[in-house]
Amino acid sequence: MQTGYFGEFGGAFIPEILHETFRRLTEAYETARADPAFWNEYLRLMENYSGRPTPLTFAENLSRRFDRRIYIKREDLNQTGAHKANNVMGQGLLMRRMGKTRAIAETGAGQHGMACATMAARMGFECTIYMGAEDVERQRSNVFWMERLGATVVPVTSGSRTLKDAVNEAMRDWVGSMDNTHYVLGTACGAHPFPAMVSWFQSIIGHEARQQILAAEGRLPTHVYACVGGGSNAMGIFQGFLDDPRVHLVGVEAGGKGLASGRHAARLASGTGVVGVAQGYKTFFLQNDDGQMLDTHSVAAGLDYVGVSPILAHLHASGRIRCEAASDREVLDALQLLMRQEGLIPALESSHAVAQAFKELPTLPPEAVVIINLSGRGDKDIFTIADALEDPGWRRYIRKKAAEYSVSEA
Amino acid sequence: MSPTSLEIHIRARLAEQATDHPILLMSHLVLGHPSLEENRRVIAAMADNGVDLMELQIPFSEPIADGPVIAQANQSALDHGFRVEEGLAFIGETVRRHPQIPFLIMTYFNILLARGVERFIRTAAELGVRGLIIPDLPPQEAAAAMAACREFGKGNLDWIQLLTPTSTDERLGYIGERAAGFCYCVARKGVTGKRTDFDASLRHFITRCRAVTSTPLAVGFGVKRPEDVDALRGVADIAVVGTAAMEHHAAGGAAAVGTFFGELSRGRRTAATV
Numbered sequence: 001m002q003t004g005y006f007g008e009f010g011g012a013f014i015p016e017i018l019h020e021t022f023r024r025l026t027e028a029y030e031t032a033r034a035d036p037a038f039w040n041e042y043l044r045l046m047e048n049y050s051g052r053p054t055p056l057t058f059a060e061n062l063s064r065r066f067d068r069r070i071y072i073k074r075e076d077l078n079q080t081g082a083h084k085a086n087n088v089m090g091q092g093l094l095m096r097r098m099g100k101t102r103a104i105a106e107t108g109a110g111q112h113g114m115a116c117a118t119m120a121a122r123m124g125f126e127c128t129i130y131m132g133a134e135d136v137e138r139q140r141s142n143v144f145w146m147e148r149l150g151a152t153v154v155p156v157t158s159g160s161r162t163l164k165d166a167v168n169e170a171m172r173d174w175v176g177s178m179d180n181t182h183y184v185l186g187t188a189c190g191a192h193p194f195p196a197m198v199s200w201f202q203s204i205i206g207h208e209a210r211q212q213i214l215a216a217e218g219r220l221p222t223h224v225y226a227c228v229g230g231g232s233n234a235m236g237i238f239q240g241f242l243d244d245p246r247v248h249l250v251g252v253e254a255g256g257k258g259l260a261s262g263r264h265a266a267r268l269a270s271g272t273g274v275v276g277v278a279q280g281y282k283t284f285f286l287q288n289d290d291g292q293m294l295d296t297h298s299v300a301a302g303l304d305y306v307g308v309s310p311i312l313a314h315l316h317a318s319g320r321i322r323c324e325a326a327s328d329r330e331v332l333d334a335l336q337l338l339m340r341q342e343g344l345i346p347a348l349e350s351s352h353a354v355a356q357a358f359k360e361l362p363t364l365p366p367e368a369v370v371i372i373n374l375s376g377r378g379d380k381d382i383f384t385i386a387d388a389l390e391d392p393g394w395r396r397y398i399r400k401k402a403a404e405y406s407v408s409e410a
Numbered sequence: 411m412s413p414t415s416l417e418i419h420i421r422a423r424l425a426e427q428a429t430d431h432p433i434l435l436m437s438h439l440v441l442g443h444p445s446l447e448e449n450r451r452v453i454a455a456m457a458d459n460g461v462d463l464m465e466l467q468i469p470f471s472e473p474i475a476d477g478p479v480i481a482q483a484n485q486s487a488l489d490h491g492f493r494v495e496e497g498l499a500f501i502g503e504t505v506r507r508h509p510q511i512p513f514l515i516m517t518y519f520n521i522l523l524a525r526g527v528e529r530f531i532r533t534a535a536e537l538g539v540r541g542l543i544i545p546d547l548p549p550q551e552a553a554a555a556m557a558a559c560r561e562f563g564k565g566n567l568d569w570i571q572l573l574t575p576t577s578t579d580e581r582l583g584y585i586g587e588r589a590a591g592f593c594y595c596v597a598r599k600g601v602t603g604k605r606t607d608f609d610a611s612l613r614h615f616i617t618r619c620r621a622v623t624s625t626p627l628a629v630g631f632g633v634k635r636p637e638d639v640d641a642l643r644g645v646a647d648i649a650v651v652g653t654a655a656m657e658h659h660a661a662g663g664a665a666a667v668g669t670f671f672g673e674l675s676r677g678r679r680t681a682a683t684v
Contacts, residue, residue, distance in 0.1 A: 135599065158481045277519045
């Protein structure tokens with residue numbers, strides 16, 4: 001009866017009106033999962049449309065610097081520049097199977113929304129993206145692309161006007177539109193089957209990485225690092241190594257201004273997350289004594305979320321994975337080091353994995369082989385990253401640009 | 411299951427109306443929105459103007475089953491510092507002040523979990539609350555909560571089931587078997603606060619509900635005018651009024667809420683005497 005649990009985490013805590021919708025989705029997902037033709041179709045699509053398999057790049061200069069062998073899994077090279085493509089294209093294929101014609105999605109910084117908008121454009125679906133009003137203000141460039149791709153972007157003004165409110169609003173839309181609409185949830189969270197389904201699509205990362213490291217090194221990695229917001233890229237790469245207990249799997253959460261400051265999004269690493277139920281599933285949430293969700297903080301919008309994948313919660317509780325937090329400051333330093341050493345421009349989210357690896361590398365045994373999952377690229381986030389780095393040239397440019405606009409519109 | 415005290419109360423209230431098609435009014439409000447003091451005035455105005463049952467919503471930061479108006483009210487109550495402990499004390503006071511009205515708590519499961527599910531339900535029973543409406547805890551997850559209601563409520567605290575038109579007959583049957591007090595029927599595909607069509611599809615849905623439970627049926631969502639209440643006569647036993655009352659409150663305070671319910675229940679009495 002109680003399906004979709006991972007240890008004590010997960011489940012489907014949804015309004016009754018969505019019960020049948022989730023039942024049908026679960027059925028469609030299970031049927032697709034049991035059908036090798038579906039996965040083959042998915043692999044072909046990702047090869048053809050998103051350049052998969054993505055490389056496992058040997059980080060020559062960093063390896064020399066740290067005197068350990070360091071590899072980087074290049075999810076930044078996907079269509080739209082992040083692992084999000086794996087999930088949206090998989091769910092798009094599933095939508096076709098279910099005969100749905102309209103995609104809705106929540107988005108925080110806009111990465112998932114943008115990925116979903118490209119999927120909808122490619123597959124010929126209508127598309128509505130819910131985005132916190134505050135995020136719409138902060139992430140104009142992604143809103144611009146979503147709209148240009150044909151999606152309707154709805155600013156959400158309820159609650160704290162950020163990602164979790166966008167999730168709630170997308171659920172409200174779905175309650176009224178489920179006949180023709182599929183909710184393309186962006187991460188391995190939410191009610192069953194989403195955590196399992198999203199993790200399945202993202203497992204493509206881990207499958208590739210395992211083959212690639214075996215080909216390159218003839219052995220498994222000793223350590224794998226991935227950032228954890230909702231947790232889908234971490235679930236993706238970890239699944240390649242879950243059954244190999246000697247591979248250390250490290251999930252890196254947003255340490256924000258530091259765990260002691262309370263201004264972070266470290267649900268697992270901080271030890272202050274409490275098991276609860278919200279947004280359809282049971283996991284560790286950052287909440288107060290009354291059970292109200294707290295505001296979270298991170299320099300990386302994609303990690304700034306109050307819950308975490310129930311599957312990761314289970315892997316954390318059972319000791320299979322280790323969870324750490326990297327602070328905003330450490331992340332900005334890591335981002336610059338990776339750029340200068342390897343010429344790679346990581347997203348702020350992915351830089352958390354990089355930062356934690358850099359912290360640990362000097363203490364690892366000399367024979368360590370490390371994989372860092374570079375879940376997304378940063379050049380598309382130029383506004384955010386230039387802001388975070390307080391780049392003076394960029395500020396001058398924006399001021400000049402703003403002045404030009406105010407003249408031309410006057 | 412034999413009728414609980416809430417069901418017996420509802421049946422008796424229905425029998426008091428001298429008509430073939432009696433109907434009760436159930437109102438809804440969000441605690442702490444805009445303040446507990448204002449809640450107190452609104453509840454008094456509702457009680458004075460013919461409201462038969464009341465749902466008191468304990469605010470939650472993630473109200474996924476509520477429409478934008480009520481969701482916003484949840485957030486505003488929290489922004490003004492609402493605490494659950496205070497809310498429960500207020501509920502106790504309200505129950506004592508209006509002993510003729512059955513009060514129900516509506517909230518989300520995490521509020522119960524944070525306090526401890528058993529402890530929350532024991533508190534509700536001690537306060538004299540007559541029912542719990544928890545829209546994000548589906549029946550297959552609610553066995554322990556339902557058992558706690560029976561244990562601590564001793565027939566006076568019901569776990570209210572929700573029936574929806576999207577459920578299959580099999581699913582309705584599964585839920586109907588667990589019904590106590592009354593069932594809350596969600597009248598449309600959609601969330602609270604949008605216009606409901608009281609049409610043939612509603613009648614068909616209610617017929618399906620009647621087939622799975624003998625408890626009274628409350629129909630929620632979309633009641634805005636006396637005609638909407640009349641349209642539910644002979645279909646449902648209880649008309650639920652939520653968002654519309656909040657809109658009246660925003661426009662004219664507690665007095666406007668009283669006037670609004672006065673109109674809804676006067677329409678009811680007129681029809682009863684015809």
